[in-house]
Amino acid sequence: MTQSLEDYLEMVSFLADEGEVRVTDIAARLSVSKPSVLTALKVLEERGFLEHERYRGVTLTEKGVTQAAEIRERHTFLTQFLRDVLGVSPAVAEEDACKMEHILSEETLKKMKAMASSRKKN
Structure with a gap:
């Protein structure tokens, strides 16, 4: 799509x-x-x-x-990752997540989720 x-x-x-x-x-x-x-x-x-x-x-x-739930979940995760893990401003995180959600591979997304998860445990 x-x-x-x-x-x-x-x-x-x-x-x-x-x-x-x-x-x-x-x-x-x-x-x-x-x-x-x-x-x-x-x-x-x-x-x-x-x-x-x-x-x-x-x-x-x-x-x-x-399908919409999957798209929205990717968008939400990426916005939070950019904001909370990388320290990007909320407005930029939202804008960048909107672009990234369409182009990132599942492999990259899984690695980002694993990184975010491991940060929460520390």
Whole structure:
């Protein structure tokens, strides 16, 4: 899945936590156009991650909930790692985590988690 599609899926998940998910809200939060959102939603729907009925909102499927949770977990861990382990400011940690969550390999992420875990024990 592309970084862009992951960002859309993650945003749908965040908005779902707050209530109804509307195209307008996704566009506003990601600073993109409504047509861009509609294009991305169509692709995500075709891949089975969500359901979108025009004028009715967006709903994550079970597959979408699972994928979004994985993306959000990576993002949360990376933000905390950058902030707590490396001492990066909260704003920069959030921005960098958003970029890193899409490109880090599972191997690197596991090593970072092991490092963070071993620091907590010391």
